[in-house]
Amino acid sequence: MAGQPKSGKRSIRTMLFSVSYAGLWGQVRLPLDAFIDKAAELGYDAVELMCKRPHLSPLDWDTRGLRRLARRAEAAGVEIGTLAAYTDFTAGFRHAEVPQAEIQIAHVEQLCRMAGELGASVVRVFTGYEVDPAKWHLERRTCIDALRECGQRAAACGVTVGVQNHHDYGVGVDDYAALMDEIGHPSVRAMFDAWSITKQDDVDVRAAARRMAPLMVQTTTADYERFPQYRYEEGLIHYKRTMDAYRAVAMGRGCLDYDAFFRGLKDGGFSGYVCYEMCSPLRGGGSMENLDATARESLAHLKKLV
Numbered sequence: 001m002a003g004q005p006k007s008g009k010r011s012i013r014t015m016l017f018s019v020s021y022a023g024l025w026g027q028v029r030l031p032l033d034a035f036i037d038k039a040a041e042l043g044y045d046a047v048e049l050m051c052k053r054p055h056l057s058p059l060d061w062d063t064r065g066l067r068r069l070a071r072r073a074e075a076a077g078v079e080i081g082t083l084a085a086y087t088d089f090t091a092g093f094r095h096a097e098v099p100q101a102e103i104q105i106a107h108v109e110q111l112c113r114m115a116g117e118l119g120a121s122v123v124r125v126f127t128g129y130e131v132d133p134a135k136w137h138l139e140r141r142t143c144i145d146a147l148r149e150c151g152q153r154a155a156a157c158g159v160t161v162g163v164q165n166h167h168d169y170g171v172g173v174d175d176y177a178a179l180m181d182e183i184g185h186p187s188v189r190a191m192f193d194a195w196s197i198t199k200q201d202d203v204d205v206r207a208a209a210r211r212m213a214p215l216m217v218q219t220t221t222a223d224y225e226r227f228p229q230y231r232y233e234e235g236l237i238h239y240k241r242t243m244d245a246y247r248a249v250a251m252g253r254g255c256l257d258y259d260a261f262f263r264g265l266k267d268g269g270f271s272g273y274v275c276y277e278m279c280s281p282l283r284g285g286g287s288m289e290n291l292d293a294t295a296r297e298s299l300a301h302l303k304k305l306v
Contacts, residue, residue, distance in 0.1 A: 012306045013273050014299060015046040015081055017220065018055050020278035020291060027278070027286025029054060036073050036080075042295050046079035048124065048220075048275050051111055052086055058110050066117035073118075081273050082122040082218060083111050088167065089146040090128030090139045101146045108150045112157040122162045122217055122273070124191060125150060127169040127179070143169045144182050151185035162191035162217050171196050173208045180215055190215040194261040195222055205257050206264035213268025220275040221302065223254030225283065248282045251298035262305040274302055 016039045023029030030038060032055055039047045049056045061069075073080050085108050092100030111123045127143045130136070147163060154161045163170070163180065170176040180190055192212040197203045224246040230239035251258065276298045284290040 011271060013045040013079070013081065014043075014302055014306075015048055015218070015273045015275035016042065016044040016295060016299075017048040017050070017084070017275050017277035017279070019050045019084070020276075020295065022050055022055055025279070025281050025286065027282070027291060028288045032056060032069060033072050036069075036076050036078055038292075040076040040078045042292065043299055044078065044276075044295075046081035046273060047073070048082040048084055048273075048277075049080065049118075049120075050084050051114075056083065056114070058107070058114065061114065063117055066114055070118045080118045080120045082124055082162070082275070083115050083118070083120050084124040085111050085126075087125045087146075088128050089143045090131050090169070093131040093135065093139060093142075101142055105146055105149050105153065108161065109153040109157075112154045112159040112161075115159045116157050120159070122160050122189075122191075123150075123154060124162045124164055124218070126164055127167045130168040140169050140179070144179060147188055148183050148185050151183065151188035155185075155187040159187070160217055161188045163188060164191040164220065165193055165196055172200065173197055173203060173211070177211065189217040191218045191220065192216050193220050194256055194258060195224065198256045198261075206260040206267070209261045209264025209270075210268040211264075213265045213270035216265075216270055216272055218273040218275060219265070219270075220277055221251060221258065221298075222277050222279065223249050223251045223256050223258070223298075225249050225253065226255045248278060248280050250283075250294045251276065251301040253283075258305055274306055276302060 018032065018035045021030040021035050021038065036047060087104045089101050089104060092098055108123060108125060115123055128139060131139060150161045165171055165176050170179040190212050194205060197208055198205055227245040229242045229245050231242050233240050278291060278294060282294060
């Protein structure tokens with residue numbers, strides 16, 4: 001089945017996301033060849049590749065380069081499982097004359113073709129950010145229609161599209177479930193994560209994971225420590241509570257309830273990739289030593305959870 005780990009069995013495979021070593025938040029940067037070797041060295045089963053510069057931008061990689069990268073992964077004993085697109089299907093609502101949804105669908109289709117060259121089975125996508133609350137229904141419908149068309153084009157390439165609950169549309173549990181149902185395409189699967197739902201009020205994390213598990217092809221993990229924030233109000237001689245700040249830490253050292261989340265995934269029979277990412281400023285900084293230590297510790301914790 002497209003989108004399942006390549007063993008063909010119902011199983012869970014650990015994965016490392018190349019964004020972790022992409023230098024985007026100030027950490028050290030590795031080229032993709034070196035990243036694949038790093039993932040193998042750290043003990044991960046598979047990798048997810050960031051499909052923008054400085055990693056797997058379609059502007060920079062031709063068929064010959066993709067095949068060379070696939071051979072590198074095979075030699076390292078690491079599966080290239082997922083390609084990560086960065087989509088926002090509502091971006092066109094800011095300037096309607098630009099066909100943003102069409103442009104991004106074409107981008108996703110190109111990544112699906114690249115996935116075929118690399119032996120990858122999944123292309124990760126996002127929904128869209130809210131632009132105008134008065135156009136909620138129209139913006140949401142645009143996301144649904146675009147994601148369905150992505151699924152149609154992915155199916156022609158033998159690839160699955162995975163929708164990550166990251167952007168505004170579908171970030172709530174009920175909204176996400178309804179969105180996936182309305183897309184209604186077998187090549188569009190869920191990539192349901194814990195980090196966004198654990199920051200929402202009154203969410204039963206285990207129940208949410210159990211509900212989504214049968215639809216899922218992957219979950220992406222990261223853990224965060226929380227810092228309550230306050231602002232001094234001079235006239236009141238007191239502090240006003242503001243929005244909490246978060247900083248990434250190794251898995252198991254943060255505030256996210258991954259025990260409940262993975263119990264729910266097991267309850268629901270989840271089979272697929274469990275990906276770890278370091279995609280924001282990390283406790284201890286962005287040195288190679290800290291990234292490697294955090295990735296190793298996180299992998300050990302994930303193996304306990306799954």
